[in-house]
Amino acid sequence: MNGATTTAKSPFDGIRVALGIGGLLALAVGVVILVWPGKTAMAVTALVAAYVMIAGVIYAAIGGLSSSSGAWARVGHVLLGLVFVVAGAIAFTSLSQTAAWLGTFLGVLLGILWIVEGVVALSTLPRAGSKVWSVVFSIFSIAAGALLLVAPLWGATVLWMLMGISLMLLGVVNIVRAISLGRRPR
Numbered sequence: 001m002n003g004a005t006t007t008a009k010s011p012f013d014g015i016r017v018a019l020g021i022g023g024l025l026a027l028a029v030g031v032v033i034l035v036w037p038g039k040t041a042m043a044v045t046a047l048v049a050a051y052v053m054i055a056g057v058i059y060a061a062i063g064g065l066s067s068s069s070g071a072w073a074r075v076g077h078v079l080l081g082l083v084f085v086v087a088g089a090i091a092f093t094s095l096s097q098t099a100a101w102l103g104t105f106l107g108v109l110l111g112i113l114w115i116v117e118g119v120v121a122l123s124t125l126p127r128a129g130s131k132v133w134s135v136v137f138s139i140f141s142i143a144a145g146a147l148l149l150v151a152p153l154w155g156a157t158v159l160w161m162l163m164g165i166s167l168m169l170l171g172v173v174n175i176v177r178a179i180s181l182g183r184r185p186r
Helices: 013-035 037-065 071-093 095-123 131-150 152-180
Strands: none
Touching: 013 037, 013 152, 037 071, 037 095, 037 152, 071 095, 095 131, 095 152, 131 152
16 A cells, blocks of 8 residues: 555445536526526527527428439428528517417417316226316316416416426425435434
8 A cells, every 4th residue: 555545436426416416507597587587488489499490401401412302302301491490580580579479389289288188087087096086187187278278378477487496496405415415314
C-alpha cells in the first residue's frame, strides 16, 4: 500500500445525481410555468413550430433527393414539406395566438377523449367488477369532457397550471429522494 486512500463509489451516486438534476429541472420548469404561464406556453409553441419546420425541410429533402421513389411520392413529400414549413413560419409570426389556438385544440381534443372514455367505461359495465365505480368514473369523465368542450382554452389553462404545480411537487420530492438515497435509516 502506498498510503493513498481509495474511496469506493457508492452504486447510488449516479442515481442520486440523476434524481437531483431531474428534480431541479422539474422544479425549475414548474416554477417557470406558474410564474409565466403565457410565456412558457409560447416557448412550447415555438419548440413545436421549430420541430414542424425542421420536419418540413426533411420531408422536402426526401422528396427532392429520393431517386427510388415514384414521381407522385416525391411530389407528395415536397408538398408536405412545404406545408410544414409554411405552418411553422405562420406559427412563429404570432406565437401568442398560436399558443392560444394550440391550447384550444388540445382542450377540445381532451374533452372528446374524456367523453369517449366515459362512454367506453359504460359499455364495459356488464363485465365490471365494481359497477358503482365504473358508473362514477363514467359520469366524471363525461362531465369533465363536456366542460372542456364548453371552455377548451380555460380547461387547457387549468391543466397547464396543474402541470406546473405537479412538476414543482415532483421536483421537490425527487430532490429529497436524491439527498436521502443510500443513507441508512437512523
